[in-house]
Amino acid sequence: xxxxxxxxxxxxxxxxxxxxxxxxxxxxxxxxxxxxxxxxxxxxxxxxxxxxxxxxxxxxxxxxxxxxxxxxxxxxxxxxxxxxxxxxxxxxxxxxxxxxxxxxxxxxxxxxxxxxxxxxxxxxxxxxxxxxxxxxxxxxxxxxxx
Amino acid sequence: xxxxxxxxxxxxxxxxxxxxxxxxxxxxxxxxxxxxxxxxxxxxxxxxxxxxxxxxxxxxxxxxxxxxxxxxxxxxxxxxxxxxxxxxxxxxxxxxxxxxxxxxxxxxxxxxxxxxxxxxxxxxxxxxxxxxxxxxxxxxxxxxxx
Numbered sequence: 001x002x003x004x005x006x007x008x009x010x011x012x013x014x015x016x017x018x019x020x021x022x023x024x025x026x027x028x029x030x031x032x033x034x035x036x037x038x039x040x041x042x043x044x045x046x047x048x049x050x051x052x053x054x055x056x057x058x059x060x061x062x063x064x065x066x067x068x069x070x071x072x073x074x075x076x077x078x079x080x081x082x083x084x085x086x087x088x089x090x091x092x093x094x095x096x097x098x099x100x101x102x103x104x105x106x107x108x109x110x111x112x113x114x115x116x117x118x119x120x121x122x123x124x125x126x127x128x129x130x131x132x133x134x135x136x137x138x139x140x141x142x143x144x145x146x
Numbered sequence: 147x148x149x150x151x152x153x154x155x156x157x158x159x160x161x162x163x164x165x166x167x168x169x170x171x172x173x174x175x176x177x178x179x180x181x182x183x184x185x186x187x188x189x190x191x192x193x194x195x196x197x198x199x200x201x202x203x204x205x206x207x208x209x210x211x212x213x214x215x216x217x218x219x220x221x222x223x224x225x226x227x228x229x230x231x232x233x234x235x236x237x238x239x240x241x242x243x244x245x246x247x248x249x250x251x252x253x254x255x256x257x258x259x260x261x262x263x264x265x266x267x268x269x270x271x272x273x274x275x276x277x278x279x280x281x282x283x284x285x286x287x288x289x290x291x292x
Contacts, residue, residue, distance in 0.1 A: 025200040027207060028215060041216055049218050050203050054171040054196050061173060069174060070187055071226075072195050078221035078274075128224075 015086035047084035059092035068135035161232035205238035
């Protein structure tokens with residue numbers, strides 16, 4: 001429903017989880033080395049931006065289970081305005097911006113969301129505008145000619 | 147250097163790795179359940195889009211180690227034109243699009259890259275245009291007045 005906003009439960013991010021993800025996928029020194037990270041502009045270890053996106057995704061499942069996702073199509077305006085630090089509690093927010101039927105298949109729809117991950121101070125730590133393909137509920141399809 | 151293109155080594159993605167990431171961070175049925183995934187538009191299990199971004203990040207480190215990253219600022223035009231399937235071999239490509247000094251601090255620069263992850267058929271499985279903050283090498287700074 002366009003205009004609808006949903007929020008997930010919140011989850012606390014541990015230093016161990018940040019280090020585990022960063023060591024495997026994003027071994028920048030300020031994500032993967034707690035000692036060196038003190039010399040960064042952040043002053044301490046911060047989560048990889050892709051890790052924050054993954055955490056958003058995990059929490060977003062809580063609030064999007066009733067939607068019949070087919071696949072993600074695109075993200076625009078991806079930003080990480082604030083860093084995630086160990087001990088931060090984050091929650092996912094989704095705002096339905098627009099929807100339209102697929103031009104090629106009326107059983108499919110294009111939906112556009114503003115997704116955000118917020119910390120305990122309501123600061124945005126990850127956000128994007130996301131375009132997704134979904135199945136249209138049979139009851140919402142136009143009547144077929146007989 | 148603007149116009150420069152780099153490519154990483156390639157890495158084969160296993161079904162176990164796809165399932166592990168999806169189960170933890172993106173438990174959509176077509177990412178996390180190999181049996182159900184046969185009924186999806188993909189016909190089989192496919193990697194989470196955020197997992198493909200994480201794999202790109204891992205491989206990009208190989209080819210960007212000499213750059214003094216401060217942090218990522220933004221992504222635009224994020225797309226996943228082809229799915230990643232178990233057994234695919236992927237490699238990262240980076241193309242330096244533009245650079246300019248930071249307006250607020252001449253010791254910092256803004257660099258813009260087109261990043262892509264390609265499979266063994268040279269199909270793009272993840273791409274974005276990325277804006278990043280870097281340290282300018284001391285030798286590249288303008289001379290200070292005496």
